[in-house]
Amino acid sequence: MRWIFLLFLLVSTTLFSQEVTVYDAETGKVIEAVAVFNKDKSKSGVTNENGKVDLTMFSNEVIYFSHVSYAEFSSKKSVILLNNNEVFLSKESEQLDEVVVSVFKNKAKTKRIAEQIEVIKAREIQKIAAQSSADVLANVPGIRVQRSQFGGGSPVLRGMESNRVLLVVDGVRMNNAIYRKGHLQNSITVAPSMLDRTEVVFGPTSVTYGSDALGGVIHYYTKTPKLSKNKEVKSNFFSRFSTVNNEITNQASVELQFPKWGSFTSVSHSNFGDLKMGENRSHGFEDWGKITYFSENVGSRFVSTPTLNSDPNLQRNTGYNQTDILQKFYVPLSKSTDLKINIQYSTSSDVPRFDRLTELTDEADPATLKFAEWYYGPQNRLLISPQLEINPKKKWMKSGVFTLAYQNIKESRIQRKFGSLQRSYREEEVDIFSLNGDFAVPLAKHRDLGYGFEVAYNDVNSNSFGKELDVVNNEIIGFNGDFAVQSRYADGGSSYLSSALYVDYRQDISKRSTLNSGIRLTNTQLRAKWVDDAFITLPDNDISLSNTAVTFSVGYVHKPAENWKLNAVISSGFRSPNIDDVGKVREKGGNVTVPNVNLRPEHAYSGEIGLEKYFNDRKFKIGANVYYTLLTNYIYRDDFILNGQSTIRFDGVDGNNIVANVNRDNAYVTGFTMNYQGKLFKNWTTTGSITYTKGRTFDTDQPMSSIPPLFGNFDVNYVTKKVEAGVNFRFNAKKDIDDFNIDEGIDNHEQTPIVDINASEETERYFGSPSWQTLSAFARYNLSNNFSLQARVDNIFDEHYREFASGVSAPGRNLSVSLFANF
Numbered sequence: 001m002r003w004i005f006l007l008f009l010l011v012s013t014t015l016f017s018q019e020v021t022v023y024d025a026e027t028g029k030v031i032e033a034v035a036v037f038n039k040d041k042s043k044s045g046v047t048n049e050n051g052k053v054d055l056t057m058f059s060n061e062v063i064y065f066s067h068v069s070y071a072e073f074s075s076k077k078s079v080i081l082l083n084n085n086e087v088f089l090s091k092e093s094e095q096l097d098e099v100v101v102s103v104f105k106n107k108a109k110t111k112r113i114a115e116q117i118e119v120i121k122a123r124e125i126q127k128i129a130a131q132s133s134a135d136v137l138a139n140v141p142g143i144r145v146q147r148s149q150f151g152g153g154s155p156v157l158r159g160m161e162s163n164r165v166l167l168v169v170d171g172v173r174m175n176n177a178i179y180r181k182g183h184l185q186n187s188i189t190v191a192p193s194m195l196d197r198t199e200v201v202f203g204p205t206s207v208t209y210g211s212d213a214l215g216g217v218i219h220y221y222t223k224t225p226k227l228s229k230n231k232e233v234k235s236n237f238f239s240r241f242s243t244v245n246n247e248i249t250n251q252a253s254v255e256l257q258f259p260k261w262g263s264f265t266s267v268s269h270s271n272f273g274d275l276k277m278g279e280n281r282s283h284g285f286e287d288w289g290k291i292t293y294f295s296e297n298v299g300s301r302f303v304s305t306p307t308l309n310s311d312p313n314l315q316r317n318t319g320y321n322q323t324d325i326l327q328k329f330y331v332p333l334s335k336s337t338d339l340k341i342n343i344q345y346s347t348s349s350d351v352p353r354f355d356r357l358t359e360l361t362d363e364a365d366p367a368t369l370k371f372a373e374w375y376y377g378p379q380n381r382l383l384i385s386p387q388l389e390i391n392p393k394k395k396w397m398k399s400g401v402f403t404l405a406y407q408n409i410k411e412s413r414i415q416r417k418f419g420s421l422q423r424s425y426r427e428e429e430v431d432i433f434s435l436n437g438d439f440a441v442p443l444a445k446h447r448d449l450g451y452g453f454e455v456a457y458n459d460v461n462s463n464s465f466g467k468e469l470d471v472v473n474n475e476i477i478g479f480n481g482d483f484a485v486q487s488r489y490a491d492g493g494s495s496y497l498s499s500a501l502y503v504d505y506r507q508d509i510s511k512r513s514t515l516n517s518g519i520r521l522t523n524t525q526l527r528a529k530w531v532d533d534a535f536i537t538l539p540d541n542d543i544s545l546s547n548t549a550v551t552f553s554v555g556y557v558h559k560p561a562e563n564w565k566l567n568a569v570i571s572s573g574f575r576s577p578n579i580d581d582v583g584k585v586r587e588k589g590g591n592v593t594v595p596n597v598n599l600r601p602e603h604a605y606s607g608e609i610g611l612e613k614y615f616n617d618r619k620f621k622i623g624a625n626v627y628y629t630l631l632t633n634y635i636y637r638d639d640f641i642l643n644g645q646s647t648i649r650f651d652g653v654d655g656n657n658i659v660a661n662v663n664r665d666n667a668y669v670t671g672f673t674m675n676y677q678g679k680l681f682k683n684w685t686t687t688g689s690i691t692y693t694k695g696r697t698f699d700t701d702q703p704m705s706s707i708p709p710l711f712g713n714f715d716v717n718y719v720t721k722k723v724e725a726g727v728n729f730r731f732n733a734k735k736d737i738d739d740f741n742i743d744e745g746i747d748n749h750e751q752t753p754i755v756d757i758n759a760s761e762e763t764e765r766y767f768g769s770p771s772w773q774t775l776s777a778f779a780r781y782n783l784s785n786n787f788s789l790q791a792r793v794d795n796i797f798d799e800h801y802r803e804f805a806s807g808v809s810a811p812g813r814n815l816s817v818s819l820f821a822n823f
Helices: 002-016 079-081 122-129 133-138 579-583
Strands: 019-024 033-036 044-046 050-055 063-065 073-076 086-089 117-122 143-145 154-157 165-170 195-202 218-221 232-242 247-256 262-274 320-334 337-348 371-377 380-390 397-419 422-444 447-472 475-483 494-510 515-531 540-556 564-575 586-588 592-593 602-615 620-632 637-638 647-650 655-661 665-680 684-697 709-721 725-734 754-757 763-766 773-781 787-794 812-822
Touching: 002 380, 044 050, 073 079, 073 086, 117 122, 122 195, 122 787, 133 143, 133 154, 133 195, 154 165, 154 218, 494 579, 515 579
Parallel strands: 019 086, 165 218, 592 655
Antiparallel strands: 019 050, 033 044, 033 063, 063 073, 117 195, 143 154, 195 218, 232 247, 232 812, 247 262, 262 320, 320 337, 337 380, 371 397, 380 397, 397 422, 422 447, 447 475, 447 494, 494 515, 515 540, 540 564, 564 602, 586 592, 602 620, 620 665, 637 655, 647 655, 665 684, 684 709, 709 725, 725 773, 754 763, 773 787, 787 812
């Protein structure tokens, strides 16, 4: 009888207990200090250190759960008790200004941030069927992406590109000491299927991140395992096929959720064939971009002359494959300390440098290809990063994050010209060791202090050599000998050390106004040593540079009415010359870049004004951001005198023009982005943006490089529980050749169409970048709780176009079919 009574008591306690536990929906951890109250706040409670609160005092009424770092949640008491007495809080709600972002190190809601910020999440990434993370960025309002080959993508933010834009993954800088000026391809080394979200902040952000963040910061956040008291194992499979380049992508992941630890493992592999361009030439240039001849020199195959292309719209030598691996562990060491271990590895096949493989020695003869081989070796990126999150709740530190990271980057360039058996190799390896500490102290209600430090050390090794091919019956069977090749960077080794301290402060001055401010001190140390002077003799073969910069940011957010938001930002940024700036040697288009050891940092001073208007209970907004950035001591590639000479012999060719990165005086970049986002009505959402950019130099009155033309993006989506569908329209205005920077060569004006300007004198000139428009559509159907099927058609009208400054034509009409499975 006693056992029956005890069993009854246990069941009764379970069924009728009104103690509720509040969890973080993202991590599965309990949340302390959540305010719990009814509508008129006559009854209230607070969750304890175990995330628990007793609801006995409440009747069956609507109960509200509120925490500064989460979107407010409300539900009837009876519904909460039926859901296992559990409440899960998310970092955002349907109200657009409730979105919580982490891009400023310490989490904050967007309604308290003055800078222009964009966020693209995993669901949106799936919808756009992004083949690479560069495709993800191309769909972010205000970002344009340049491609020199299909296996790459260089994002442009506010007229800034490459080493003026900072890439970050899970709190670790991806930019390293050899990030170059021009076009970078490193943004694709994170698989889209592994991303939880991508946050982008526009404008100089050097206070938070230090050097390189002149145009903005792109922060990739990969997926992280959760905790669960129910000991769950979840798996995911994703597969996609695309017709435009016969893409096959497969990704599988397994997530282990336990009360004391979690694990997430993901493996992704993509195989891309040669890319087909659009055939509908609305721009009127019938032969522009067509591939008449191509090189068949792949692997061990040797073909002495260019091969006629049977389909000129097929861009031979654009295919490659890539594998990405992500492993994360999440281990709560105590109630106040969490350990996360992040391991990422990305590798690829050889990646053909398409724009170099289409260079001609005689522009009038498409059969005179210059290079038989020009490709990047496998792009390898390894990241090992333990991260310790602490919550000591002291007066001087409420919470903090220590991020230790090791990165190993390997890249190489292999090239050989037609008519030659000499193949040159240039190999680079960078080891990066970094430690970040980011801490937060709430001084009082709505007053937050953040501070931190960063130390990053880059060790660069550059190697070069040449091999004479041994060819038998059009097969490369080995090598006959070696020859010397100039290394890309200092062959005696080089290093780059950056160390910094920063403080930022955020305060709600009133219910309608927030002040943001920050200051950062950064010091950089560069060392490089050249040993071999057989090709180039420098004034000093052993150099060291030291630079110190203080940067600041002041932002103000004001809400004059409930549905209006005004913001203003004044900020400064800088970019300290890295090893690529100071010590690179390379040839392109008859110009040989040589080291310049007297290079100084470039600085940016920016002002920005933004406006947002909300509608429909803050579920719809329109906005605009206008900015002006002044660049001082800007770095520019220009003619250079080395040892009294303006020309140089390089790779066996005489008369190459000598150029180098030098400091100029002042330049400016200005522009605006207008956008809207939100719900039209039930089940219908829409987004759109238009971006305009202009940049010129004050000292020479020339256009700045990397300034895209006017561009925009609009879409409308329909969403129900079973079906999701939508259409997307993208456009680019024309960029006239007079708005290209011809001297520096980064804008690749020679990749634009050629037009006759005087037929009688047989003169011609480059046209510039033609305007273009594309229309796309997609549909997704949830077959069940476990399976979804998606189809997408991009570039429906098969338009031929090229993104500004790109060396490869964009994909033509593309049908992609994706299968998603969750177990």
